[in-house]
Amino acid sequence: xxxxxxxxxxKRKRSKYQRIWTYIRRNSVFRTGDVLIVCExxxxxxxxxxxxxxxLYIYHLMDx
Numbered sequence: 323x324x325x326x327x328x329x330x331x332x333k334r335k336r337s338k339y340q341r342i343w344t345y346i347r348r349n350s351v352f353r354t355g356d357v358l359i360v361c362e363x364x365x366x367x368x369x370x371x372x373x374x375x376x377x378l379y380i381y382h383l384m385d386x
């Protein structure tokens with residue numbers, strides 16, 4: 323019954339990457355478990371995403 327009354331506010335479907343990035347930007351202090359539950363992604367996918375962000379951070383520090 324509740325599913326029938328559900329209102330869709332999202333105009334277009336967002337990718338997993340975009341959902342994770344938006345959640346991390348809006349919640350600067352986050353736990354990985356929260357991201358897994360809220361964004362509905364697997365642990366392996368989140369692990370690759372965070373590894374990529376970490377490598378970009380290291381590259382940014384070395385660039386200075």
